[in-house]
Amino acid sequence: MKNDIEIFLFIDALGWELVDRTAFMAEELPFRRRIEMQFGYSSTAIPTILSGRPPAEHGHLGLFRFAPESSPFRLLGKLSPLMRPRSLWNRGRVRHLLSRIIARLYGFTGYFQLYQMPFAKLPLMDYCEKHDLFAPGGMGNVENLRDLLARHKSAYHISDWRAGDTKNFEAARQALRQGKTFLFVYTAELDALLHRYPAPPVADVIRAKLNWYAQEIGTLFETCRELKKTLRLTVISDHGMTPLTRTVDLKSAVEKTPLVFGRDYGACYDSTMFRPTFLAPGAEKVIREAVKPFETCGHWLTEDEEKHYGIYRADRMFGDAVFLMDPGIQIVPSDMGSAPLNGMHGFAPEDKDSQAVILSNDEIPDRIRRVADYFGLMKERIEEKEPERP
Numbered sequence: 233m234k235n236d237i238e239i240f241l242f243i244d245a246l247g248w249e250l251v252d253r254t255a256f257m258a259e260e261l262p263f264r265r266r267i268e269m270q271f272g273y274s275s276t277a278i279p280t281i282l283s284g285r286p287p288a289e290h291g292h293l294g295l296f297r298f299a300p301e302s303s304p305f306r307l308l309g310k311l312s313p314l315m316r317p318r319s320l321w322n323r324g325r326v327r328h329l330l331s332r333i334i335a336r337l338y339g340f341t342g343y344f345q346l347y348q349m350p351f352a353k354l355p356l357m358d359y360c361e362k363h364d365l366f367a368p369g370g371m372g373n374v375e376n377l378r379d380l381l382a383r384h385k386s387a388y389h390i391s392d393w394r395a396g397d398t399k400n401f402e403a404a405r406q407a408l409r410q411g412k413t414f415l416f417v418y419t420a421e422l423d424a425l426l427h428r429y430p431a432p433p434v435a436d437v438i439r440a441k442l443n444w445y446a447q448e449i450g451t452l453f454e455t456c457r458e459l460k461k462t463l464r465l466t467v468i469s470d471h472g473m474t475p476l477t478r479t480v481d482l483k484s485a486v487e488k489t490p491l492v493f494g495r496d497y498g499a500c501y502d503s504t505m506f507r508p509t510f511l512a513p514g515a516e517k518v519i520r521e522a523v524k525p526f527e528t529c530g531h532w533l534t535e536d537e538e539k540h541y542g543i544y545r546a547d548r549m550f551g552d553a554v555f556l557m558d559p560g561i562q563i564v565p566s567d568m569g570s571a572p573l574n575g576m577h578g579f580a581p582e583d584k585d586s587q588a589v590i591l592s593n594d595e596i597p598d599r600i601r602r603v604a605d606y607f608g609l610m611k612e613r614i615e616e617k618e619p620e621r622p
Contacts, residue, residue, distance in 0.1 A: 236413075236461065236462045236463065236464055236617070237408065237413055237414075237415070237456050237459075237461045237462065237463045237464070238413065238414045238415070238464055238613050238614075238617060239404070239414075239415045239416075239417060239452060239463060239464070239465045239466070240415070240416050240417070240466050240468060240606075240610055241417045241419070241449065241465060241466070241467045241468070242281070242416065242417065242418050242419065242467075242468055242469070242470075243419050243422055243445065243467060243468075243469050244274060244419065244420040244421075244422060244423035244469065244470060245422050245423035245426045245469065245470070245471060245472065245473050245577065246422060246467070246469035246472075246588075246589055247469065247471060247472020247473055247585060247586070247587055247588060247589060248266040248267070248472060248584075248587040248588065248589045249431065249472055249584060249585050249587065250426075250431055250434065250438070250442075250472060250473075251264065251589050251591070253431060253432065253434055254434055254439065254442055256442050256445075256446070256591070257446050257449065257467075257591065260446075260449070260450075260453075260593060261465070261467060261591040261592055261593050262593070263591070263592045263593070263594060263595055263596050264589065264590065264591045264592070264596075265589070265590050265596055265600065265601075266587050266588075266589060267468075267469070267587065267588040267589055267590050267600070267601065267602060267603060267605075268581050268582075268587065268588070268601060268602045268603065269470065269471040269472070269577070269581040269586045269587060269588050269603060270286075270287070270470065270471075270542070270581070270602070270603040270604060271287070271541035271542065271543055271580075271581055272287060272292075272293050272294070272543070272578060273294070273295075273502070273503075273577065273578045274423070274470055274471070274577075275292055275293075275294065275295050275343070275360065275361060276292050276293050276294075277470035277471060277603055278365060278470065279292040279365055279371060279374075279376075280542075280603055280604050280607075281468070281470065281603060281604075281606050281607060282365055282366065282371065282376045282377045282607065283371055283374050283375065283376050283377075283607055284604055284605075284606075284607030284608055284611070285374055285604070285607075286541075286542025286543070286604060287542055287543045287550070288542050288543055288544055288545050289374065289542075290371055290374050291360060291549065292360045292361065293360070293507075293543055293550040294360070294500050294502045294505075294507065294550070295345070295347075295359060295360055295361060296349055296357045296358070296359055296360075296500050296567060297357065297358050297360065297500060297507075297549065297550060297551070298356060298357060298358075298498030298499060298500060298507075298509045298551065299356075299357065299358035299549075300355070300356045300494070300498075302358045303354070303355055303356055303357055303358050304338055304358070304359065304362070305354040305355050305357060305359075306355045307355075308334075308351060308354045308355060327345075327346045327347070327348070328345070330346060331344055331345045331346045334346070338362075340359075340361075340362045340363075341362070341363055341364040341367065341370075342361035342362055342363050342364050342365060342370070343361050343393070344359065344361065344362075347567060347568045347569060348565065348566070348567055348568060348569050348570050349567045350567075353493065353494075356493075356494050356498060357500075366378055366390055366393060366418075368382060377390065377416060377607070377610065378390060380610075380611060380614060381414065381614060384614050384615065386413070386414050386614055386617065387411060387412050387413045387414065388412055388413075388414040388415070388416075389403070389404065389407035389410075389412040389414075389415045389416070390415075390416045390418075391403060391404070391416065391417050391418035391419075392418075393418050393420070396421065397419040397420070397421045397448075400417055400418055400419060401417065401419075401448040401451070401452075404417045404452060405451060405452065405455050408452070408455045408456060408459060408461075409455070409459070413617060414613070414614060414617060416610075419445070421441065422438075422441055422442075422445075423473075425437060425438055425441055426438065426473040426575050427473070427573045427574065427575050427576070428573070428574055428575070429574065429575070430473045430474070430475040430476075430574055430575025430585075431473075431475075432475075449465065449467075452465065453465070463593075464592070464593065464594045464613075465592065465593055466590065466591070466592040466594075466596075466609070467589070467590065467591040467592070468588070468589075468590050468603075468606050469588045469589050469590075470588055470603060471577040471578075471586050471587075471588050471603075472577065472585050472586050472587055472588065472589075473575040473576070473577055473585060474559050474560050474575060474576060474577060474579055474583055474585040474586055475560060475574065475575055475585070476560060476562060476572050476573065476574050476575065476576065477559075477560030477561060478529075478560070478561055478562075479561070479562050479563070479564040479572045480526055480529060480530075480557070480561060480562075480563060480564070481563075481564065481565070482501070482506055482523065482526050482555075482563050483501045483506075483563065483565055483566065485522045485523065485525065485526070486499065486506075486508075486519060486522050486523070488522070489518050489519070489522050490518070491512070491515055491518055491519070494511075495511065495512065496511055496512035496515045497509060497510055497511050497512070497515045497519060498511065499551075500551060500567060501563055501565075501566040501567045501568075502563070502566060502567065502568060502578065503562050503563060503566050503568045503569065503573075503576050503578055504556065504557045504561075504562060504563065504576060504577075504578040504579050505554055505555060505556045505557065505563075505578065506523070506554070506555040506563065507550055507551030507553070507554050507555075508551055508552060508553055508555075509548070509551055509552050510552050510553075516552070516553075520532075523555055526555070526557075529557060529558050529561050530555055530556055530557040530558055530561065531555070531556060531558075532553055532554070532555050532556075533553070533554045533555075533556055538554065541581065542604070556579070556580060557579065558579070559579040559580065559583040559585065559586070560579075562576055588603055590606070597609065597612075
């Protein structure tokens with residue numbers, strides 16, 4: 233199949249449950265399978281998709297981590313007295329603008345958002361995605377998809393993750409006309425919609441978006457027919473979306489203890505997990521006691537679970553412990569937001585609503601069972617088309 237066009241289309245948040253309920257492109261892409269989500273968020277799954285490595289190896293779990301020794305934000309701490317919790321600096325649009333300014337000042341090329349991380353805590357935090365994950369060398373010593381394609385001297389196209397879905401489909405069609413034979417097309421707009429309108433039931437706006445994807449995919453097939461090329465298209469996703477059932481204020485429970493942040497402990501409060509770092513003797517006992525009331529709706533991951541999910545590190549880079557909420561339960565407020573979203577991901581990969589999906593017009597190898605397996609499949613297809621030259 234060396235002369236075929238190979239397209240991998242990434243649709244963020246296209247979960248198995250949604251595909252199953254809507255029979256999304258069942259005739260055009262009849263080969264389909266439920267895929268185990270990578271533990272974590274898109275900030276974890278995308279590096280895994282682009283490298284085939286788990287978070288323990290590529291180093292991306294939550295966007296932020298408690299790491300005063302490597303924080304790039306130390307100077308921002310001087311501005312924290314001006315940025316009180318209820319000030320205009322903490323409004324969503326203002327924070328989005330500040331994120332763009334800070335990213336430019338610091339030379340960040342990857343996805344960067346402050347979300348609701350308190351300014352006073354920023355000098356104690358490091359950020360995982362300083363570099364563009366899709367760029368050459370974007371994942372440091374870990375080979376990413378761009379590195380692989382360049383090494384094989386492939387005629388490839390990778391979408392601009394900063395662009396919208398419409399532009400990325402148009403760029404893909406243009407790349408086909410330019411003779412590109414391997415395409416990785418990135419789309420992210422469904423994720424934002426599902427955060428607002430998680431199924432069930434499937435909202436009209438979600439059905440409309442799926443219909444739009446189907447039409448755009450149809451244009452890729454049509455373009456290949458015009459070029460007299462056959463197309464093998466594989467749709468992949470990173471996770472599904474779990475509807476909100478309730479919220480818990482775990483953050484306040486920890487902050488009401490006598491422990492001092494930055495002296496006795498550090499912490500990251502993600503939307504679905506709490507990742508503390510214990511600094512002072514006795515801090516772990518105090519924090520676990522404060523979290524005990526929430527053990528009816530969440531649990532501390534065991535070492536075996538961390539290893540199974542691919543997030544265990546002996547250096548405890550992601551935190552000394554991880555407390556994971558049960559599916560549907562969000563930590564509010566968190567470093568990610570001051571209000572809950574109707575849908576969220578980042579729960580246990582076993583959660584039925586969290587399951588990802590792979591769809592294709594060709595058979596899917598049986599070994600493709602997890603998000604981490606996509607990279608191996610892409611590598612195989614690249615080598616099929618254009619073997620590495622000595």
